[in-house]
Amino acid sequence: MGPSTDNEGPVRYHLGYVHVDVGRSISTDTNSVWVWGLSPSYTYRFAVAAVDRAGNSTSGTGTLTITMPPGDDEPPTAPASLTASDVTADGVTLSFPRPTDNVLLGSYEIHRVTAGGTELYARLPWHPVHGPTITQRLTGLSPGTHTLAVRAVDAAGNISGFSPSVTVTIPGPAPACEVRYRVVDQWAGGFSASVTLRNNTPALVDGWTLTWNFVAGQQIGTVWDAVRLPEQSPSGVRNARWNAQLAPGATVTFGFIGSWSGGNPPPTAFALNGHACTT
Secondary structure, rough: OOOOOOOEEEEEEEEEEOOOOOOEEEOOOOOOOOOOOOOOOEEEEEEEEEEEOOOOEEEOOOEEEEEEOOEEEEOOOOOOOOOOEEEEOOOEEEEEEEOOOOOOEEEEEEEEEEEEEEEEEEEEOOOOOOOOOOEEEEHHHHOOEEEEEEEEEOOOOOOOOOOOOEEEEEOOOOEEEEEEEEEEEEOOOOOEEEEEEOOOOOOOEEEEEEEEEEOOOOEEEEEEOEOOOOOOEEEEOOOOHHHHOOOOEEEEEEEEEEOOOOOOOOEEEEEEEEEEEEO
């Protein structure tokens, strides 16, 4: 670097450099400095500031970006195994033995194994914590069955082979509600029913509508502890004034008189505010 100028002359230079989010600084009394310990194939960004005898520092000189020449053509070892645990609707925890590399590991890639090959699902940064096992929570997988494998990438971009694969089944989200439907009494052409609705969500439901499908053409007549919806397909009710709020895990029960002609099987496709319920 060229020397800096000052009315009393600079007395020191501070050189800082960074790779990704790891930085280092060096001080020197001259306008040249030997920087050591740089890794092959790494890209570094350098900046320098001059300091005068009064402690004033330059505001900045711009940056210099340098990529070190390659020095590593050996890939990491492949992860020897892959295990899955704590499989839930929001993800799975993956564990695998820490791979080794002759210079420096860079990242880990989790792939989905398909009939046509593999596709990258997530790239994990190099794990700085020492230990024999890497453990990572993977989220965002859609409900269903997935076959996963992991491989390592070193700092020079060399890629290992894949680990043995593991297959996991991600469950679908929990239903928004649960419904208990019971025919209390039945006679020729008519019946009475009791319905209990449970809020399965973690949030307060403030105002609810419950709909369902009668499969044999039944019709709703008189309703108590709820208000009948005007349309009959799908059939349904909405809350009364005094039971509009359903806390998480809370239940509400209502009943109605209905009519039937060709049969009276239980209804299907219950939904709370448009979200499917279990029965």
